Amino acid sequence: MSAPTNIDVKALGKVGVLFGGRSAERDVSIMSGTGVLAALQSRGVDAHAFDPGVRSIAELAAEKFDRVFIALHGRFGEDGSLQGALEQLGIPYTGSGVMTSAVAMDKITTKLIWLMHGLPTPKYATLEAGADLPKVAADLGLPLIVKPPLEGSTIGITKVSDAADFQAAYELAAKYDEVVLAEEFVTGREFTVTVLGRGKDARALPIVEIVAPQGNYDYQNKYFTDDVKYHCPAPLDAATAAEMARIALAAYRALGCEGWGRVDVLLRASDNRPFLLEANTSPGMTTHSLVPMAARADGMSYEDLCLEILASARLKMVKA
Structure with missing residues (x-):
C-alpha cells in the first residue's frame, strides 16, 4: 500500500485534534491525541489541540476548524454525542457518524x-438488578466474561471462573452501566x-x-x-x-x-x-x-x- 502522498496538506485547512474528554479513558485519549497532533504538525498540517473535557462546544465553534480529527475514546467522544454536535456545527470529522458511533x-x-x-459472536446474556445469575452461569457455562457494554479499554471487566464470584463481577460492571453484559468465554x-x-x-x-x-x-x-x-x-x-x-x-x-x-x-x-x-x-x-x-x-x-x-x-x- 502506498503512503498518501497525493494529499494536499494546505487544502485540509485549520485542523482541530480532539482529545482528552470526560470518559474513563481520558488518560489514554490524551496519549493518543498528543501523538496524532505531533504527527500531523510534522507533515505541515495546521493542527491545534482541543480538549472537550475542559472546553465547551461554543469554544469549539469559535475555533472555526475546517475539520477535526477525533482522538477521543469512550463516552462523550466515541459514542455519537460529539459527532452529533459536529454535524450541527457543520465541521467535518474523522471516523463514523452519529448512529454508527452510538451503536x-x-x-x-x-x-x-x-x-x-x-x-x-460469543453467546451472551444481559443482566439487570435481580437477574438470575446461577441460571445465566448454567446457560453460558464457566468461565464467562462480565463487562459494562458502554465502556472500553477493558474497564470494569471480570473473568468469572467460580459462580461465587459472579455477583461481585456484576456489581463492578454495574458501577458503569445499568445493563451489564455477560458473555461466553471463548x-x-x-x-x-x-x-x-x-x-x-x-x-x-x-x-x-x-x-x-x-x-x-x-x-x-x-x-x-x-x-x-x-x-x-x-x-x-x-x-x-x-x-x-x-x-x-x-x-x-x-x-x-x-x-x-x-x-x-x-x-x-x-x-x-x-x-x-x-x-x-x-x-x-x-x-x-x-x-x-x-x-x-x-x-x-x-x-x-x-x-x-x-x-x-x-x-x-x-x-x-
Missing part, C-alpha cells in the same frame, strides 16, 4: 446487528483487525495477534507495560487469515463504520473458528496501540496513517 459503542446492540447479519487466541475506508472501498490491514501474560490483556498491560507480545502480520495460515479479514470487514460494514476502526476477534482453539468481540470506531493511537502497528506492517508510517484518516473527514448527515 458500536454499545456492545449489546453491536451483537444484535452482527447476529442479524449471520456473523459469529478459549483461544486473540486478534485485532484494523479497517480503513468506507463501504465497498473499506480494506483490512495486516492482522495483529495479541499474546498477553496469562491471557490478561487488561488496562495496565494494554497501555503501560511491555509484557504483551504482538505479532503482525499474525502467524495464521492463509485460509484462516482470509476468513478473519472477511468477517472483520463484514462486521465493520454491517455497523456502517467508516474512516477507520478496529474489530477485535477471538479464534476458538477447539475448531479454529473466529468470533467477533467488539468494534472500536475511535481506536487508540498511543505507542502501544494496534492500529499504527498494523499500518506499519502494511508499509504506512504513523504520520501517513494520521494524514490519511484526517483526509477522510466529512459530514455524514449530508450527501457526500
Whole structure:
C-alpha cells in the first residue's frame, strides 16, 4: 500500500485534534491525541489541540476548524454525542457518524446487528438488578466474561471462573452501566483487525495477534507495560487469515463504520473458528496501540496513517 502522498496538506485547512474528554479513558485519549497532533504538525498540517473535557462546544465553534480529527475514546467522544454536535456545527470529522458511533459503542446492540447479519459472536446474556445469575452461569457455562457494554479499554471487566464470584463481577460492571453484559468465554487466541475506508472501498490491514501474560490483556498491560507480545502480520495460515479479514470487514460494514476502526476477534482453539468481540470506531493511537502497528506492517508510517484518516473527514448527515 502506498503512503498518501497525493494529499494536499494546505487544502485540509485549520485542523482541530480532539482529545482528552470526560470518559474513563481520558488518560489514554490524551496519549493518543498528543501523538496524532505531533504527527500531523510534522507533515505541515495546521493542527491545534482541543480538549472537550475542559472546553465547551461554543469554544469549539469559535475555533472555526475546517475539520477535526477525533482522538477521543469512550463516552462523550466515541459514542455519537460529539459527532452529533459536529454535524450541527457543520465541521467535518474523522471516523463514523452519529448512529454508527452510538451503536458500536454499545456492545449489546453491536451483537444484535452482527447476529442479524449471520456473523459469529460469543453467546451472551444481559443482566439487570435481580437477574438470575446461577441460571445465566448454567446457560453460558464457566468461565464467562462480565463487562459494562458502554465502556472500553477493558474497564470494569471480570473473568468469572467460580459462580461465587459472579455477583461481585456484576456489581463492578454495574458501577458503569445499568445493563451489564455477560458473555461466553471463548478459549483461544486473540486478534485485532484494523479497517480503513468506507463501504465497498473499506480494506483490512495486516492482522495483529495479541499474546498477553496469562491471557490478561487488561488496562495496565494494554497501555503501560511491555509484557504483551504482538505479532503482525499474525502467524495464521492463509485460509484462516482470509476468513478473519472477511468477517472483520463484514462486521465493520454491517455497523456502517467508516474512516477507520478496529474489530477485535477471538479464534476458538477447539475448531479454529473466529468470533467477533467488539468494534472500536475511535481506536487508540498511543505507542502501544494496534492500529499504527498494523499500518506499519502494511508499509504506512504513523504520520501517513494520521494524514490519511484526517483526509477522510466529512459530514455524514449530508450527501457526500
